[in-house]
Amino acid sequence: MTTILEANMPDHHAFVYDLFAEYLRWVCNTIYAEYKVKFDAESMIVHDMETIEIFSRPKGFILLSYEDGFSSGCVCVRTLAKGIAELKRMYVRPVYRGKGIGTKLVQESVQQVRKMMYSTIRLDSAEFMTNAHRLYRSLGFTEIAAYEGSEIPKEYQTHWVFMELNLSTR
Numbered sequence: 001m002t003t004i005l006e007a008n009m010p011d012h013h014a015f016v017y018d019l020f021a022e023y024l025r026w027v028c029n030t031i032y033a034e035y036k037v038k039f040d041a042e043s044m045i046v047h048d049m050e051t052i053e054i055f056s057r058p059k060g061f062i063l064l065s066y067e068d069g070f071s072s073g074c075v076c077v078r079t080l081a082k083g084i085a086e087l088k089r090m091y092v093r094p095v096y097r098g099k100g101i102g103t104k105l106v107q108e109s110v111q112q113v114r115k116m117m118y119s120t121i122r123l124d125s126a127e128f129m130t131n132a133h134r135l136y137r138s139l140g141f142t143e144i145a146a147y148e149g150s151e152i153p154k155e156y157q158t159h160w161v162f163m164e165l166n167l168s169t170r
Helices: 013-035 041-050 101-115 130-138 154-159
Strands: 002-006 060-067 070-081 084-092 120-126 142-144 160-166
Touching (some): 002 101, 013 041, 013 060, 013 084, 060 101, 070 101, 084 101, 101 120, 101 130, 120 130, 130 160, 154 160
Parallel strands (some): 084 120
Antiparallel strands (some): 002 060, 060 070, 070 084, 120 160, 142 160
16 A cells, blocks of 8 residues: 655655665666766765755655555655746656556645645656656646756756646646
8 A cells, every 4th residue: 555645854864865866876877878968866866965955845845655664756846936846856666666656646746736826837857757758648747848947957958858737727
């Protein structure tokens, strides 16, 4: 059974670190394999943990998923601009994929962002993450142009998909 809860720092620091590290190492290795672009996963992990407060209330949050007591995934939300949230670090461990955990994490994120009274959620995702894109589209996200505030450098944006969910029309 899947349980989703909001991370409480510092209680969940180790879980968040492990999931971020696993995700960023996988992403950076895959980006290199696909596009021969090298990102430094280790420095990204350090940066994420040093700036973890961007994913803290009142401007954001981190959700953790557990499957039968084991950490299975995470998703983060941060404020991008007034009324606009950004979904980040959406990750489900490979052994838990295909069980609807990603859907539950995104759905709970959308509910929480609605409660924060934001009108829009945006995200960026590497183009090889086709399963994630299908999930986002199934929940109403649509593709948009690269947006202000995305952490993806302009020279690499051609390898990314940018999406948005308008909460004011749903």
